[in-house]
Amino acid sequence: MFGEYLPILMMMGVAAVICTVMVLGSYILGPKRVTKYKSSPYECGVAPLGDAFERVPIKFYLVAILFVLFDIEVVFLWSWLTVFKDSPLDFKIFTGVALLIYMILWIIGDAYVIKVGAIEWDESTSLAPEKLIDSKPITVNTPAVPQTIEAQ
């Protein structure tokens, strides 16, 4: 029914069995002394504020969407890639040119994504300046840097 994929399904089963055995084994063998502080989430030794199921920054979704877009474009190639080699010459030339155009479009797409800063992760784009609270906490009103060392 699954043909050559049957061993892979078996593999899944075996992996699941191994994991279950290992985790259950330690669950049975290990001691269980639950205390309140032991079972609280680790936050460097202090009580955590709220839980971690927080809103995830939009950046990550953006990367995921870009991945889906680009990956689908790659997937379109695969069927063509496999037949390319054994195909007649005129087909090769025709599709080769088509592929080049496709790749150029692909690169332009990537360049556009880079240009609009969709994958910029540094502070300049991810945070608007006005959101940087206390960004200037000190007022610099000291005299200029002494360039010479005062001899004592």
Add this chain to the structure above:
Amino acid sequence: MSQTFIPSTETVFEKTGENTMIVNMGPQHPSTHGVLRVICELEGETIVRCKCVIGYLHTGMEKEAEYQTYHKCVVMTDRMDYLNANGNNLAHALAVEKLIGCEVPKRGQYLRVILAELSRIASHCVWLGTGALDLGAMTPFFYIMQQREMILDMFEMFSGVRMMPSWIVPGGLRGDIPPGLETKLRKFLVEFPKELKVIEDLLVDNPIWKERTQDVGILSGAEALALGCSGPIARASGVPFDLRKAKPYSSYEDFDFEIPVGSVGDVYDRFLVRIAEMKESCRILEQAINGLPEGPYNTLDRKIAPPPRQELDNSMESVIHHFKLYTEGFRAPAGEAYAGIEGSKGELGFYVIGDGSNRPYRWHERPSSFMNLKSLEVLSVGRMIADVIAIIGSIDIVLGEIDR
């Protein structure tokens, strides 16, 4: 989590934005160099603001010192900045000597310089190792720690103690240079630059290292001064201030050395400045061991420094001095004194108020790490969480000194 014995984050920090998340780094964190706690408000991985919370290593040593004689205070200075123990000893000794008006002979001063510079190199070694480890470079840590071992071996030859020698005391040192140290020191001075070169090869031109450190945590010279930063941090920002040159103590004016100064003031500059400083320290050490003068290493005032052992056998007066010094200590006049030295992390000073008794009325340290740590809150705003780690590493803090 309403009532816990652990102070909750919310008592010190309120969320300011919708999409932010408050994360505690420390006190139990692999790379806050001890028990520093940094509360960060993050948006994604970018720090919106952060706040340092200290005090997890508070031991009350400054108060404790008020109940100890001036000699006994020395062992507490070791435990403050435990990486630069000799520097702390020296600062304390200088402050007390200033208070009582005592001058240490040239040989003693040179020996102090040797100890202090070795300590500086050892401290920078730890900084280099842990700083690189914070950025994910494991190997330099092990290489540089071997060099630090050699320095600690030398401290052991001096005092029998590796990390807390307590060898520099008011009035001089506890003993002369031990036999065999000179050979070992000369060997070290040949070996160490080679090993340092290995680590430089690993890091200085490493593109990832440069990416991680360049333009990260830039502190301008004016900002550094305004925040009270000193030492390598201020020098990396272009402030050529080094107490060894600006206000020489302990015969530093005799030695020929440079002050490395950075131009940008980023983490990379601090890295380069400290590397250069280690090399300069080697130069000082070489000059000090070559030009080590003959003569006594302690002040000849027997009220302050104990007499040599052989004098005890044939001089009653020496025995009395010895007994008085080790039971009661010496009395300092009423007054106050501050002496600062260039520690491994910045200006390290002790402020001592005497009230005529054998104990300080008030004894306070100017901790260099504490002053430098304040720059963290400024430097990390707008940076990513990995940069905060890099910045903490580059500031080179020792919590023992910050909390005291």
Add this chain to the structure above:
Amino acid sequence: MGLIRVIFVVGAVLALVPPLIWWERRLLSWMQDRIGPNRSGTITFPDNFPLKGLAGKKVRTFGLIQPLLDGVKLFFKEDITPSDVDRKLYFIAPAIALFPAFALGATLPWGPTTGLYGILTPIADVEIGVLYVLAISSLGAYGLVLAGYASNNKYSLMGGLRASAQLISYELAMAMSVAAIVMAVGSMKLTNVVAIQEGPLWGAVPWAQNWFILTPFGFISAVIFLIALVAETNRAPFDLPEAENELIAGYHTEYSSMKFAVFFMGEYAAMFVFSGVFATLFLGGYNILPVNWMALHEATGAGIFKFLSNANYWLAPLVFLGKCFAGITFFIWLRATLPRLRYDQLMNLGWKSLLPSASPTLSSSDSGSSAPNSTESLADGPPQSEPWSSATSST
């Protein structure tokens, strides 16, 4: 039959994980001037031991069983489940993290497909081999993300998010770099990929094998694939999801006992299997050297080449294993040398450097394979002169 193969490969991967951990710890120690685990496993036989040769002798294993002992220790550790976790996901995440390594191992041809080895390898010679490798390797992200999300720990969450963005970003570059290989092979079956690499180098040098790393486009692909590989396995310098200096332990901060061990094993098994994937795609699979021994034998008539050809056949699994170990040694070497990248730099490297440079390899291999005397002549499969190389060219 299938089940035997499955158990064989799973057993092999599981059995190889402890030596791998030992090798990493020892090699890292040597690189860092320290000793590493070298004590455990020293057995002193009693003087009255029945076997005379062993009586009173000390047998050292140089710490080889240290990882096993660590595993046993972890078995007896308390399995702490934090109070506020998302229980279902929390328990299922380690299994998902371990699965891809095994599943990838299923398709790798670790020996010639003819003769004796043909019975055992590969487990599943799926038609979509390369695509399958890519698909399964991105499954690994789920384990990490779910672990990070389910733990209800801010560090874990950040680690999980980092893992997701990192893995999918490098997945793209990986896919692009392999596309060139698929084009040159004309099939996605991994056995075919190896078979094609047994053909003459550049289609012109009959005595050498056409390992893809030796061809121009293949070399660029290999470099890109290797970088993406390190990122996919979360190894230094791309070990951001579990950067211990920033995120404590990243996505597995809240995992203890055997659940942690499963993650750990998953990482090492993945390293091993991915090294195998790299060897298969670029390093001629199980062949020991890029030399066509049979062609040399025919050209010179020297019997030594015939012998070497046979040796190449019989040593194939060992050679494959050796290549995997070489790959892991490379991983460890990277870990000992390089600092960790920052997150934004990682994304920049993936999207701005690797991806644009991966796409031209496809075009170059396009023009390369259209050229008259290139890999095109390999369409008939490997030279038939070799005794066991047949029945593989079935595109």
